[in-house]
Amino acid sequence: MSLNPRITHWQDKRVWLIGAGHGIGAALARRLQSAGAALALSGRNPQALEAIASARCVVLPFDATDAAAWQHACDTLSTRWGNIDLIILLAGDYQALRAWELTPDVARRLTDINLMAPFYAVAACVPQLMRQKSGGIALVASVAGAGGMPNALVYGATKAAVNHLAQTLYLDLAPHGIGVWVINPGFVKTRLTAGNDFAMPALISPEQAADEIIAGFARGDFDIHFPKRFTRWIKLAALLPYRCWFYLMHKVTGL
Numbered sequence: 001m002s003l004n005p006r007i008t009h010w011q012d013k014r015v016w017l018i019g020a021g022h023g024i025g026a027a028l029a030r031r032l033q034s035a036g037a038a039l040a041l042s043g044r045n046p047q048a049l050e051a052i053a054s055a056r057c058v059v060l061p062f063d064a065t066d067a068a069a070w071q072h073a074c075d076t077l078s079t080r081w082g083n084i085d086l087i088i089l090l091a092g093d094y095q096a097l098r099a100w101e102l103t104p105d106v107a108r109r110l111t112d113i114n115l116m117a118p119f120y121a122v123a124a125c126v127p128q129l130m131r132q133k134s135g136g137i138a139l140v141a142s143v144a145g146a147g148g149m150p151n152a153l154v155y156g157a158t159k160a161a162v163n164h165l166a167q168t169l170y171l172d173l174a175p176h177g178i179g180v181w182v183i184n185p186g187f188v189k190t191r192l193t194a195g196n197d198f199a200m201p202a203l204i205s206p207e208q209a210a211d212e213i214i215a216g217f218a219r220g221d222f223d224i225h226f227p228k229r230f231t232r233w234i235k236l237a238a239l240l241p242y243r244c245w246f247y248l249m250h251k252v253t254g255l
């Protein structure tokens with residue numbers, strides 16, 4: 001039995017994408033739009049959202065690191081739509097960092113968008129989902145959260161925390177009929193990874209990522225991870241003793 005309701009038909013589903021202006025979010029918005037979903041698109045840059053939005057889309061620009069803006073956006077959308085069927089939080093940021101490069105400012109900036117934003121999303125949106133007694137929330141994490149990795153100093157920690165958060169949300173919300181998903185991509189070719197100066201293993205396009213996400217929703221997975229040829233190995237390696245994991249990370253990254 002699947003852990004979540006299987007979503008196989010998107011026609012008229014009311015889906016709110018946060019982080020829809022670029023990268024995986026933009027590709028997913030295009031795919032869901034073609035499948036007939038009614039979309040609300042959020043991100044900081046209204047022009048990027050308008051460029052993707054069809055006539056029936058709601059464009060709701062806001063900064064996801066602002067808790068009050070989350071509440072305002074959620075209230076606006078629920079007033080307009082009534083119920084929200086699915087909230088997908090994709091907004092995130094990455095900066096390669098080694099231990100000796102960390103500053104409080106960069107730690108705060110990455111934590112605000114990658115971890116505080118999901119908390120603000122939960123605080124603003126879960127009461128609405130509970131009132132509806134339907135719908136669900138999907139948080140985008142990363143396989144970089146599976147274990148410590150060179151260069152993922154803050155990013156990896158925030159994404160590990162998002163996986164933990166999603167599990168706890170699932171335990172609380174699934175008994176109320178509310179879906180909770182965590183999405184763990186491997187490497188996807190977007191501006192987030194554009195600065196990587198190494199050959200990214202199993203790199204996929206944003207469109208392939210969007211297709212994987214849609215396939216994961218159709219299966220009713222809780223953990224939608226892809227591409228499996230990469231993420232399965234990472235998940236398996238994370239089960240090994242720390243000695244093996246540390247050895248593999250040094251060996252594979254050369255760092």
Ligand SMILES: NC(=O)c1ccc[n+]([C@@H]2O[C@H](COP(=O)([O-])OP(=O)(O)OC[C@H]3O[C@@H](n4cnc5c(N)ncnc54)[C@H](OP(=O)(O)O)[C@@H]3O)[C@@H](O)[C@H]2O)c1
Nearest residue numbers: 019021022023024043044045064091092142187188190192
């Ligand atoms: N690319 C990968 O290899 C990869 C791998 C694993 C996980 N992920 C995760 O996938 C998600 C999407 O990443 P991506 O690769 O598609 O990156 P991207 O192309 O840089 O897109 C990030 C999106 O987040 C939005 N965003 C950033 N900060 C925001 C803020 N403060 N408020 C509102 N929106 C904000 C951006 O729009 P604006 O700049 O217009 O606000 C943009 O639409 C992220 O959570 C990322 O960590 C990516």
